[in-house]
Amino acid sequence: MTTPTVADICAFLEDAGRARRVIVATPETAADAAVSGVATDTGAGAGDVAWTRTPSSWAAFRGTLLLAPEPETSVGDTYPARAHRALVVCDNPRLAMAQVAQRYFADLAGDRAPQYADPATANAVARLDAWVMNARIGRGVVLGPHCTIGCFGMGYERDPEGHWVRFPQLGSVVVEDDVHIGAHATVQRGALGETVIRRGARIGPHANIGHNVDIGEDVLVAGHVQIGGGAHICAGAVIWQSAAIANGVWVGARAVVGMSAAVRHDVPAGQVWSGNPAHKIR
Numbered sequence: 242m243t244t245p246t247v248a249d250i251c252a253f254l255e256d257a258g259r260a261r262r263v264i265v266a267t268p269e270t271a272a273d274a275a276v277s278g279v280a281t282d283t284g285a286g287a288g289d290v291a292w293t294r295t296p297s298s299w300a301a302f303r304g305t306l307l308l309a310p311e312p313e314t315s316v317g318d319t320y321p322a323r324a325h326r327a328l329v330v331c332d333n334p335r336l337a338m339a340q341v342a343q344r345y346f347a348d349l350a351g352d353r354a355p356q357y358a359d360p361a362t363a364n365a366v367a368r369l370d371a372w373v374m375n376a377r378i379g380r381g382v383v384l385g386p387h388c389t390i391g392c393f394g395m396g397y398e399r400d401p402e403g404h405w406v407r408f409p410q411l412g413s414v415v416v417e418d419d420v421h422i423g424a425h426a427t428v429q430r431g432a433l434g435e436t437v438i439r440r441g442a443r444i445g446p447h448a449n450i451g452h453n454v455d456i457g458e459d460v461l462v463a464g465h466v467q468i469g470g471g472a473h474i475c476a477g478a479v480i481w482q483s484a485a486i487a488n489g490v491w492v493g494a495r496a497v498v499g500m501s502a503a504v505r506h507d508v509p510a511g512q513v514w515s516g517n518p519a520h521k522i523r
Contacts, residue, residue, distance in 0.1 A: 245345045247306050247327045248272035250290065253344060254308075254329055258401075259337040261311070265327040274305050274327075279338075279346050279411055281434045282307060291433070292331075292338035299328055308334040308341070336398040339408040349411040355391065358418075375430045376414040385424030385446060390414055394429030394452035394470060408432055410452060423448065423464065432470070439476075451488070463500075475510065484519075 247265070251272075254260035265272065275288060282293040285304025292308040299307055308329050331337040342349075352374040357363040359380045366373050371384050375391035384390075396408035412431025416438045422428065423446035428436060432452045438444065442456045445464035450456065454468050457476035462468070466480050469488035474480065477495040484502045486492065491507040498504055499515030499522070508514050513522045 244275045244277050246272065247274045247276060250276055250306060250341055250345065251327065251329060253341070254331070254337055257337075257340060259329075259331050259333070259340065261330045261332060263327060263329050272327075276305055276345070279342055279349065279433055280304060284434060290338070290341060292334040294334065302326070308337045310334060333398065335408065336400060336406060339396075339398050339406050342409040342411065343407070346411065347409065350393070350409045352391070353413070375412075376416060376428075378416045379418035379420065379440075381419040382416055383421040385422060385426065387425045388422050389427045390416065390422065391430045392427065394432065396432045396452060396470070412436070412452070414438070417442075420444070426450070429454075429470075445482075457494070 251263045276290050277288040280289040280291050282291040282298045282302060285291040287305060289304035290306040291304050296310050296312040299309060299312060306327050308331050311330050355373045355376045355378060357378045362378055362382050365384060369384055369386045371388045373390045391414045393410035396410055397405045398408055400406050410430050410432050412434050414428050414430050414436045417440040419441050420438050422444045425446055426444050426448045428450040429452045430436060434453055436452055436454050438456045439458045441459040444462045447464050448462050448466045450468050451470035453471045455473045457474055459477050460474050461479045463480060463482045465483045467485040469486055471489040472486045473491045475492060475494040478492045480498045481500045483500060484498045487505045490504055492498060493508055493510030495511050496508045497513045502515045502519040503517040504514060504519040514520060515522050
């Protein structure tokens with residue numbers, strides 16, 4: 242497929258009923274600008290399309306095409322420095338992004354061979370019957386039997402007719418040095434961007450790490466823990482057995498989440514939370 246332009250994608254979204262309106266700085270140049278990749282709204286560069294739930298992201302956007310809700314204020318003042326960029330106002334930017342990715346960038350969803358800093362880790366994968374793709378693996382990483390790193394995650398958005406539309410999983414996984422990942426644990430690739438397991442983290446057996454999760458340095462995630470997409474577990478935190486962390490939740494540095502806790506809100510640094518719904522214990 243040829244590289245789409247801003248005009249191509251805007252026309253596709255308008256035909257699909259996803260675009261409420263299109264704002265371009267200079268139509269004669271923006272419409273012809275090529276869109277060659279996908280990215281997060283904060284990581285996008287020239288040629289990238291991205292989506293956001295935060296209309297104010299337009300002010301700092303450095304990509305080519307942003308799918309966003311209605312801006313709170315006029316974006317006209319930002320146009321002079323963004324002559325080749327465009328904004329598509331959507332009722333559901335994530336659904337629009339899913340359909341754009343499926344239509345124009347489906348090839349990016351294919352699995353990519355992993356990169357290993359230590360050949361010994363690569364040699365261990367086959368012996369352990371592990372599955373590792375779409376990932377960069379650091380030194381001193383210990384993998385358990387049958388673990389999975391870099392698979393696609395639970396990325397879906399419901400369309401107006403009530404049907405689930407898959408959000409293509411196009412990103413990757415970064416596993417830094419001295420990480421242990423237990424038997425049958427799963428680390429999903431980023432939907433856009435990266436899922437990151439930072440230095441010294443320990444992931445227990447049967448744990449599930451969702452797409453775009455960030456696990457901080459020296460975090461302990463015990464067995465059967467479920468961590469939803471986009472969650473951040475900050476350095477030194479401990480998540481005990483069978484706890485569930487909701488999408489996008491932040492668990493602060495050196496916080497502790499108790500066994501079987503259901504964490505739906507951010508946990509401040511150093512606190513201990515437990516229960517369902519989880520609440521502060523001390």
